[in-house]
Amino acid sequence: MSDGYDLDAGPDPAALAASEPEPESPAESPVYAVGIGPGNPEYLTPRGERAIRDADAVVGFETVVEFVRDRTDAELLTCGYRDEAETLAAFADRVADGASGTAVLMGDPNHSGYQFVGKVQAAVEPPVRVIPGISSLQVAAGRARTPMEETSFVTLHKSGDVEPGLRRLRDDAGERNLLVLPRPYDWMPEDIAAELLDCGASPSLDALVLERLTHADEAVTRTTLGELRTLSAESDEHSSPFSDLSVLAVRTE
Numbered sequence: 435m436s437d438g439y440d441l442d443a444g445p446d447p448a449a450l451a452a453s454e455p456e457p458e459s460p461a462e463s464p465v466y467a468v469g470i471g472p473g474n475p476e477y478l479t480p481r482g483e484r485a486i487r488d489a490d491a492v493v494g495f496e497t498v499v500e501f502v503r504d505r506t507d508a509e510l511l512t513c514g515y516r517d518e519a520e521t522l523a524a525f526a527d528r529v530a531d532g533a534s535g536t537a538v539l540m541g542d543p544n545h546s547g548y549q550f551v552g553k554v555q556a557a558v559e560p561p562v563r564v565i566p567g568i569s570s571l572q573v574a575a576g577r578a579r580t581p582m583e584e585t586s587f588v589t590l591h592k593s594g595d596v597e598p599g600l601r602r603l604r605d606d607a608g609e610r611n612l613l614v615l616p617r618p619y620d621w622m623p624e625d626i627a628a629e630l631l632d633c634g635a636s637p638s639l640d641a642l643v644l645e646r647l648t649h650a651d652e653a654v655t656r657t658t659l660g661e662l663r664t665l666s667a668e669s670d671e672h673s674s675p676f677s678d679l680s681v682l683a684v685r686t687e
Contacts, residue, residue, distance in 0.1 A: 446594055447552030457561050465535045465558050467551045469542040469567020473501050473679075474648035477568045485565055490533035493525040493554070498538050508536070518553065526557040537562075542569040546589035546615050570681055571613050573647040577654060578683035580611035590626070591615040600629060607635040611685050618678035620671045626682055627662040635659060640685040645677040653677075659684060 466485040471477030486492060489508040492499065496512040503510065509528065513521035529535040537554045539547040543564050555562045575582055586606040588599040596617065603612055607630045616622045623643045631637055637660025645653045655676075665675050 446549065447556060448548035448592070449552065451548040451552035451555055451562075456563060463534055464561050464563040465529060465537065465554060466565055467537045467539060467543050467547070467554060467562055468565045469544075469547065469569070470498060470502055470538050470540060471568045472541060472570040472573060472648040473646075475501070475505075477573075477648055478502070478505070479565070479567060482565050482567055485536050486538065488534065489536035491525055491528040491535045492538060493521060493535065494538035495550075498540050502538055509533075522553055522557040525554075526559075529558050529560065535560075539567070541571070542567040545569040545571050545587070546591050549592055570644075570647045570679070571615065574613060574642075574644045574681040574683055577644055577647070578611075578613075578642050578685065580613060580683055580685060584686075585611040585613050587613045589615040590617040590621045592617070596621060600626075603630060604633040604635075607633075607684065608639060608686060612683065614682040614684075616676075616680055616682060619669065619674050622669055622674040623676055623680060623682040624662055624665040624669055624674065627659050628666050630684070631659060631663055636687065637661075637663070639687060642683040642685075643676050644681045644683065646679045647681065649679075 468482040468485050470482060483505055486502050486506045489506060491511060492506060492508045493511040496514060499510050499512045511521050511525050525535060539550055543551050544566060551562060571587060586602060588602050590596045590599055606612060614626055616626060637658060639659040641657050641659045641662045643655040668675050
């Protein structure tokens with residue numbers, strides 16, 4: 435990922451987020467981790483919107499916070515990868531001083547959001563309660579007609595080692611539908627297609643690249659795995675023919 439962020443410098447914060455269930459009886463004032471949906475405000479759930487509206491402080495990546503800026507009068511603490519730790523520390527200080535806090539994430543925190551949830555959890559004293567959102571993966575499953583119970587979902591959109599996810603994709607290609615969140619820009623749809631074909635997947639498998647789902651400029655490219663691979667010549671670790679807000683769907687034959 436960008437900005438020199440290096441997960442290998444420490445343990446994966448997603449492991450902390452997934453280490454145990456949420457408390458049965460959360461504190462009166464937990465910190466909320468809200469999935470805001472794919473970006474279209476019509477896909478922000480009423481419960482998520484209330485947690486954002488009622489917060490004294492909202493923290494998240496700048497690109498995420500911008501989608502909900504007009505939904506709250508809270509203090510907005512925005513970050514990129516470089517100043518993420520500093521911003522979360524400031525957020526934790528506000529919560530420690532009695533402010534109600536909400537962290538915002540794209541889509542649904544349960545789909546590719548646990549690294550940030552874990553960082554929030556490590557920063558603040560109160561328990562963190564996840565408020566699920568609508569993921570672009572759910573929208574993509576509808577567009578591609580790949581029901582989740584017949585689909586393998588893998589997120590590569592995270593820092594650190596993605597080999598376990600790639601292994602699952604290689605194992606399941608052709609046997610199950612695939613839904614993949616790519617990682618800008620080293621594991622984009624065309625790179626994933628090349629990886630699967632190199633490991634024996636059929637080039638005739640239907641592939642869809644679904645970009646900026648639910649936005650006004652939503653685009654869907656319908657192709658095959660073999661044709662998608664040819665686009666790898668147009669990409670490098672800094673660019674791709676596709677948006678960084680993309681989902682790759684590969685259907686079974």
